[in-house]
Amino acid sequence: MTGPQVTVIGTGYVGLTSAACLAHLGRDVVAVDIDESKIERLWRGEIPILEYGLEALVLEGVESKKLSFTTSYESLTTADVILLCLPTPVQPDGDLNLRFVEGAIAQMREMLKPGSVVVTKSTVPVGSHHKISAWLDRDDVSVASNPEFLREGTAVSDFLNPDRVVVGASDQEAAALVASLYEGIEAPIQLTDTTSAELIKYAANTFLATKLSFVNELSRLCDAVGGDIEAVVEGVGSDNRIGSAFLRPGPGWGGSCFPKDTKGFAFLAETHGLSLPVAKASYDSNQAHFDHLVDQIVAYLNKPISEARLGVWGVTFKAGTDDLRDSPSVEVMNRLIARGATITAYDPAADHEMVPSEARMVSDAYSACAEADALLVLTEWDEFATADLEKVAQTMAGNKVFDARYMMRPEQASAAGLVITHPGKPTG
Numbered sequence: 001m002t003g004p005q006v007t008v009i010g011t012g013y014v015g016l017t018s019a020a021c022l023a024h025l026g027r028d029v030v031a032v033d034i035d036e037s038k039i040e041r042l043w044r045g046e047i048p049i050l051e052y053g054l055e056a057l058v059l060e061g062v063e064s065k066k067l068s069f070t071t072s073y074e075s076l077t078t079a080d081v082i083l084l085c086l087p088t089p090v091q092p093d094g095d096l097n098l099r100f101v102e103g104a105i106a107q108m109r110e111m112l113k114p115g116s117v118v119v120t121k122s123t124v125p126v127g128s129h130h131k132i133s134a135w136l137d138r139d140d141v142s143v144a145s146n147p148e149f150l151r152e153g154t155a156v157s158d159f160l161n162p163d164r165v166v167v168g169a170s171d172q173e174a175a176a177l178v179a180s181l182y183e184g185i186e187a188p189i190q191l192t193d194t195t196s197a198e199l200i201k202y203a204a205n206t207f208l209a210t211k212l213s214f215v216n217e218l219s220r221l222c223d224a225v226g227g228d229i230e231a232v233v234e235g236v237g238s239d240n241r242i243g244s245a246f247l248r249p250g251p252g253w254g255g256s257c258f259p260k261d262t263k264g265f266a267f268l269a270e271t272h273g274l275s276l277p278v279a280k281a282s283y284d285s286n287q288a289h290f291d292h293l294v295d296q297i298v299a300y301l302n303k304p305i306s307e308a309r310l311g312v313w314g315v316t317f318k319a320g321t322d323d324l325r326d327s328p329s330v331e332v333m334n335r336l337i338a339r340g341a342t343i344t345a346y347d348p349a350a351d352h353e354m355v356p357s358e359a360r361m362v363s364d365a366y367s368a369c370a371e372a373d374a375l376l377v378l379t380e381w382d383e384f385a386t387a388d389l390e391k392v393a394q395t396m397a398g399n400k401v402f403d404a405r406y407m408m409r410p411e412q413a414s415a416a417g418l419v420i421t422h423p424g425k426p427t428g
């Protein structure tokens with residue numbers, strides 16, 4: 001039983017992961033993208049993004065003929081479910097631009113077969129289904145929402161082992177058709193109305209971002225009062241009502257989703273004349289955290305920042321991805337450079353050409369430390385936890401390490417002659 005025929009529009013990380021995972025579940029999937037060279041590469045199993053396990057699933061899907069790639073919209077004439085996985089760029093006011101979605105709907109509206117369902121999968125502003133229905137202008141085609149909760153780096157496993165699947169639709173038949181995509185997955189399926197489904201995505205990301213802003217504020221408070229953030233988080237997180245997940249302090253949060261979605265949440269409230277300050281405060285607190293960290297680093301150095309040479313480990317917004325969008329590391333580096341620092345940085349996955357910073361990029365961790373007065377650890381790549389600290393100490397000019405990702409233990413570092421500081425933890 002293959003289930004519904006699926007066409008996925010857009011082969012970014014959401015579209016490609018969804019297409020490959022649905023093919024793995026036995027669905028017949030056609031993935032469409034306007035970028036011809038990308039489609040050619042995908043046929044060869046070449047994945048344009050770093051996403052663990054995705055290449056194997058794409059190759060499996062192509063081999064089993066469950067997955068195909070094209071630039072043509074032809075498959076829409078037979079598709080039961082159309083998943084929209086298109087970019088929705090954020091505008092300065094926090095609203096998202098739906099021009100790609102509108103363009104795709106214009107191209108597909110006359111091709112869709114009666115009874116099919118057009119589903120928003122990548123994040124769209126709350127209420128988008130009304131616009132999509134109006135653009136479609138088809139009484140015989142439904143519009144539904146099936147938000148993704150995929151983390152970059154673990155998207156394949158998140159898709160195949162979700163905590164829940166949310167389907168928002170206004171008619172039961174459409175909801176059942178969308179839910180049937182997930183046959184073979186063991187997870188509760190929540191059927192709800194379309195607006196609520198769209199809102200669930202925003203609420204989940206805003207809540208998680210708020211949790212992180214809170215824990216980072218807590219780390220600043222620990223510095224002020226002399227507490228230990230790791231101990232505090234352990235004690236707070238073991239309350240089941242709070243939970244220990246997503247409570248790791250760091251250099252601030254980033255990526256392509258949290259900043260966009262917290263702003264989108266605040267924009268939504270404003271457009272409805274509501275004062276709901278939490279989402280905006282969470283965003284502002286994160287920006288303040290970058291500033292705080294930079295002040296802390298500047299104070300930590302034993303020379304003026306304008307004379308300091310800094311090594312940086314980690315540039316992507318988190319480990320496991322090559323994505324640099326709204327990376328906390330880049331935020332911190334750019335602030336330090338604006339204050340006169342000279343930075344040499346290393347990241348195992350980032351494309352050097354794409355790093356939006358004047359930092360000099362090098363291709364191994366130890367070269368980033370060469371002649372550095374201090375080393376900053378800003379992304380939590382595993383290799384930093386197992387680095388040869390003796391070698392780091394020999395390469396550096398100074399001996400200070402500022403580890404914003406809690407990768408190194410002070411005992412290890414001091415044995416190598418390094419002095420280590422973690423935000424929110426007493427030193428020495």
Ligand code: UGA
Nearest residue numbers: 148149150151152246247248250253254255256257317318
């Ligand atoms: C996030 C959500 O986790 C996904 O559920 C959602 O589907 C996705 O956005 C999206 O909207 O598409 P992602 O952007 O891949 O996923 O990144 P996360 O793993 O959530 O991390 C976001 C940021 O928070 C990173 O900068 C990360 O380093 C930071 N973080 C995360 C912490 O500082 N501490 C933590 O404990 C967890």
